[in-house]
Amino acid sequence: GAVVSQHPSRVICKSGTSVKIECRSLDFQATTMFWYRQFPKQSLMLMATSNEGSKATYEQGVEKDKFLINHASLTLSTLTVTSAHPEDSSFYICSARAGREHDNEQFFGPGTRLTVL
Amino acid sequence: DQQVKQNSPSLSVQEGRISILNCDYTNSMFDYFLWYKKYPAEGPTFLISISSIKDKNEDGRFTVFLNKSAKHLSLHIVPSQPGDSAVYFCAASRRPGTALIFGKGTTLSVSS
Numbered sequence: 375g376a377v378v379s380q381h382p383s384r385v386i387c388k389s390g391t392s393v394k395i396e397c398r399s400l401d402f403q404a405t406t407m408f409w410y411r412q413f414p415k416q417s418l419m420l421m422a423t424s425n426e427g428s429k430a431t432y433e434q435g436v437e438k439d440k441f442l443i444n445h446a447s448l449t450l451s452t453l454t455v456t457s458a459h460p461e462d463s464s465f466y467i468c469s470a471r472a473g474r475e476h477d478n479e480q481f482f483g484p485g486t487r488l489t490v491l
Numbered sequence: 492d493q494q495v496k497q498n499s500p501s502l503s504v505q506e507g508r509i510s511i512l513n514c515d516y517t518n519s520m521f522d523y524f525l526w527y528k529k530y531p532a533e534g535p536t537f538l539i540s541i542s543s544i545k546d547k548n549e550d551g552r553f554t555v556f557l558n559k560s561a562k563h564l565s566l567h568i569v570p571s572q573p574g575d576s577a578v579y580f581c582a583a584s585r586r587p588g589t590a591l592i593f594g595k596g597t598t599l600s601v602s603s
Contacts, residue, residue: 467534
């Protein structure tokens with residue numbers, strides 16, 4: 375159990391376009407989802423925390439108007455990179471925190487590799 | 492300013508031997524620590540965790556030790572197997588279930 379999926383797994387887009395990444399918890403309800411990104415040879419950096427039905431909380435230095443997060447249901451959160459630029463190219467990973475029985479764990483998705491040309 | 496540090500980018504160990512991966516942290520508010528294993532182009536997989544009220548937690552071949560006074564934790568893998576070869580991330584949070592702060596990772600290579 376506790377599977378998290380991400381779609382797409384890989385996306386290449388032109389500079390200036392917007393890209394939407396989906397994160398789904400497949401067999402549990404996720405009250406909280408987290409979005410991270412990882413640059414080559416760097417650690418996973420938290421971008422934002424998203425709670426179902428409320429606005430996301432962004433980390434310092436992350437532009438909320440550029441990285442739009444929507445957590446519309448208990449099983450789906452989306453990250454939209456608006457007006458993407460080459461410096462946004464990265465590996466984006468979501469994680470989902472389950473309810474009470476899995477309070478201590480976050481389950482990670484497989485990640486989305488974004489390349490902006 | 493990195494709050495979670497893994498100072499060894501890589502570690503090579505022979506099959507059957509012990510692998511010891513180290514992690515240091517600076518934020519005394521961290522109360523919960525985790526180790527994740529990650530393969531390229533995949534998300535991290537949870538391995539083992541420890542809360543600050545303990546100094547040791549064991550799960551099969553994996554043991555995590557926490558030294559709060561030194562703000563240091565380590566992951567021991569015994570015996571190491573070739574399938575353990577991956578990047579290992581240390582992570583910390585202020586309480587279970589909250590956002591994680593990750594180290595940069597240590598690449599473990601286990602040779603047969």
